[in-house]
Amino acid sequence: MNTRLYQYFFTIIAFLALVVSCKHENVEPVAPRFLFKTNVDGSELQKGIMKYTNMAGNLYEVDELQCFISEVRLTAANGEVFPIVSDSGIHYIDIDIPYTLEWNPADRLPVSSYTSISFIFGIDEAKNKIGLFVNPPERDMFWPDMMGGGYHYMKMNGKWKATGDTIKPFNLHLGIGMNEDGTVFYQNYFKVTLPLNIQTTPNNNVFTITMNIEKWFEAPNLWDWNQTGGQIMQNQNAMLKACENGANAFAVSFSGSVK
Amino acid sequence: MILDLEKRIVIMVKKNVKWFAFRRILSFGLVLLAFSFSDCKHDDTDYNPTPYIIEVPKYFPTHMNIPPDNPMTVEGVELGRNLFYDGRMSGKTNADSMMSCGTCHLQSSSFECGINHPKFLGGRPFGITGIKTPHFMLPMINLVWNETGYLWSGAIFEGNTSRSQRNIEDIVGMAVTAPHEFAGDTNKTKSMIQSISGYPELFEKAFGSRTVTMRNISKAVAQFTRTLISSDSKFDRYMRGEEQLSTQELNGYVLFMTEDGADCFHCHGGSGNPLFTTNLFYNNGKDSVFNDPRDRFSITGDPSDKGAYKATTLRNIELTGPYMHDGRFKTVEEVIGFYSQGIIWSPNVHPLMHHAYDGGINLTQNEKTDLIAFIKTLRDDIFLTNPAFGPPTKLPDGAKPIEN
Numbered sequence: 001m002n003t004r005l006y007q008y009f010f011t012i013i014a015f016l017a018l019v020v021s022c023k024h025e026n027v028e029p030v031a032p033r034f035l036f037k038t039n040v041d042g043s044e045l046q047k048g049i050m051k052y053t054n055m056a057g058n059l060y061e062v063d064e065l066q067c068f069i070s071e072v073r074l075t076a077a078n079g080e081v082f083p084i085v086s087d088s089g090i091h092y093i094d095i096d097i098p099y100t101l102e103w104n105p106a107d108r109l110p111v112s113s114y115t116s117i118s119f120i121f122g123i124d125e126a127k128n129k130i131g132l133f134v135n136p137p138e139r140d141m142f143w144p145d146m147m148g149g150g151y152h153y154m155k156m157n158g159k160w161k162a163t164g165d166t167i168k169p170f171n172l173h174l175g176i177g178m179n180e181d182g183t184v185f186y187q188n189y190f191k192v193t194l195p196l197n198i199q200t201t202p203n204n205n206v207f208t209i210t211m212n213i214e215k216w217f218e219a220p221n222l223w224d225w226n227q228t229g230g231q232i233m234q235n236q237n238a239m240l241k242a243c244e245n246g247a248n249a250f251a252v253s254f255s256g257s258v259k
Numbered sequence: 260m261i262l263d264l265e266k267r268i269v270i271m272v273k274k275n276v277k278w279f280a281f282r283r284i285l286s287f288g289l290v291l292l293a294f295s296f297s298d299c300k301h302d303d304t305d306y307n308p309t310p311y312i313i314e315v316p317k318y319f320p321t322h323m324n325i326p327p328d329n330p331m332t333v334e335g336v337e338l339g340r341n342l343f344y345d346g347r348m349s350g351k352t353n354a355d356s357m358m359s360c361g362t363c364h365l366q367s368s369s370f371e372c373g374i375n376h377p378k379f380l381g382g383r384p385f386g387i388t389g390i391k392t393p394h395f396m397l398p399m400i401n402l403v404w405n406e407t408g409y410l411w412s413g414a415i416f417e418g419n420t421s422r423s424q425r426n427i428e429d430i431v432g433m434a435v436t437a438p439h440e441f442a443g444d445t446n447k448t449k450s451m452i453q454s455i456s457g458y459p460e461l462f463e464k465a466f467g468s469r470t471v472t473m474r475n476i477s478k479a480v481a482q483f484t485r486t487l488i489s490s491d492s493k494f495d496r497y498m499r500g501e502e503q504l505s506t507q508e509l510n511g512y513v514l515f516m517t518e519d520g521a522d523c524f525h526c527h528g529g530s531g532n533p534l535f536t537t538n539l540f541y542n543n544g545k546d547s548v549f550n551d552p553r554d555r556f557s558i559t560g561d562p563s564d565k566g567a568y569k570a571t572t573l574r575n576i577e578l579t580g581p582y583m584h585d586g587r588f589k590t591v592e593e594v595i596g597f598y599s600q601g602i603i604w605s606p607n608v609h610p611l612m613h614h615a616y617d618g619g620i621n622l623t624q625n626e627k628t629d630l631i632a633f634i635k636t637l638r639d640d641i642f643l644t645n646p647a648f649g650p651p652t653k654l655p656d657g658a659k660p661i662e663n
Binding site for chain 2 (some may be wrong): 233
């Protein structure tokens with residue numbers, strides 16, 4: 001090719017690049033918004049009222065619920081994965097603190113169709129170290145250092161009607177587990193993956209993640225407080241069963257901006 | 260010159276705007292600008308306080324409860340320290356009618372009055388007129404990190420609809436007028452402080468004006484109170500790797516931090532929360548009938564908060580008896596005994612008090628001894644003797660500060 005041909009070629013390439021780049025700039029990225037809700041088999045949780053019966057027949061109430069989710073990732077139809085990395089990629093949820101029920105991370109997603117969302121319930125071992133949070137309310141989730149340290153993945157506090165109609169407190173607390181002599185530790189966090197079939201736009205950007213509390217007590221492990229006892233922080237077997245059940249406790253829905 | 264500038268700008272923009280309106284706005288803006296310049300000039304020459312920087316100890320919170328309208332300054336803290344220990348804060352000068360914050364809040368007792376106080380027998384303070392305080396005292400430690408409300412019920416909190424009940428500043432004014440404290444009058448207090456030589460100069464340095472106001476009195480005392488930081492107990496040094504705990508103390512630490520042990524940490528903090536309180540409110544199973552008009556329920560209206568009170572910090576706890584809002588326990592040993600075998604179950608007991616149904620945590624005598632040994636590692640003698648927290652040698656006019 002002669003020099004003139006090269007000049008034509010590069011001019012066309014430059015023009016096309018400009019067009020493509022301008023088009024790209026005109027597409028506004030999506031600001032994802034996450035809302036967190038809790039229910040009991042579809043009905044909004046009414047805390048502090050002993051009105052729920054789990055599959056094992058325990059009448060129970062939930063008084064407090066605090067937890068962490070982290071490592072949220074959205075998978076696009078083309079297989080590309082978009083992680084949410086702002087705020088250390090960790091979000092704290094407390095049903096008594098309204099601002100924690102919404103997360104507006106600084107991350108931006110491309111306008112695209114997405115086929116799934118995943119997150120870790122709890123915090124993985126890379127980040128779950130004491131000192132990660134020094135301010136409340138996250139700080140108050142700390143997990144004893146001699147039991148593995150880091151932070152509770154969840155504190156669900158409530159009461160149930162035990163055998164003999166006595167009311168007893170329960171504390172469904174999850175975090176790092178350990179064996180009886182404290183020589184082996186177990187990372188009990190778990191990954192939740194939920195399918196999506198959505199198309200994001202700047203105005204269609206709201207992911208609502210809902211926890212069905214009853215699912216913590218159903219399957220694969222029938223949860224009977226009379227069998228497990230009310231407290232499980234030092235009962236790795238019970239924590240493991242709870243985590244297996246918890247993996248089924250979440251659902252996601254997608255909608256446009258909520259004012 | 261200002262008018263020339265105004266004229267030029269008006270000429271420049273009048274093609275595009277309704278220039279009469281613009282001219283009015285511009286004139287008003289220029290007048291405001293002139294005032295603001297003259298104000299700045301005054302500040303630069305007469306008022307230049309030094310910022311007081313709180314160095315956050317390792318593992319302590321970085322969020323601090325300092326109102327935007329009362330930034331910490333060296334001058335404000337020093338003024339507040341003088342006022343904190345000046346008995347004339349009551350607005351009176353008779354020996355039997357003088358009272359200050361320092362009358363009841365003793366540094367040696369972690370800023371409570373202490374159970375062995377010679378005047379406040381059994382650790383129950385009362386005001387100038389003899390009226391007892393509704394509740395026993397809370398220690399004044401690390402209050403700059405309290406974001407959930409002050410007092411046993413958290414009645415003084417940021418979002419309070421009453422603008423006069425939101426922070427430590429407001430508690431100072433309340434102390435002056437409360438019948439069970441100074442039983443005074445803020446105007447008298449203000450006039451009294453204004454009349455004492457040396458104070459107007461300190462107010463000028465701290466707030467830019469020699470005129471004493473109750474608001475500035477309150478701000479200064481609040482600033483001093485926010486400097487009262489305890490972060491150097493034996494346990495702090497253990498956490499920093501500077502000192503080892505004894506076997507007995509370590510045993511107690513494990514009990515403190517484990518759910519199957521004494522499970523103190525969920526409410527009182529620990530390695531992950533060096534304040535040794537969540538600053539939250541719990542019904543800890545002291546009673547089964549709840550009719551205190553000053554419990555947490557009185558603030559929230561939530562029935563589950565009946566009989567709930569703030570979890571106190573355990574720092575220096577061995578010095579802050581008697582214990583609980585009503586001072587029912589005289590010693591740490593009595594408190595441990597209560598948590599071990601004396602908890603009363605009721606529907607209002609917080610679910611974190613999971614041992615309640617069994618009457619308590621049922622510790623053995625050895626476990627109780629270990630737990631108390633650990634709790635005593637939270638004593639901070641540096642805090643208790645720091646001269647910066649104690650009374651000044653003399654007050655601005657040379658008078659002697661109140662010191663019990």
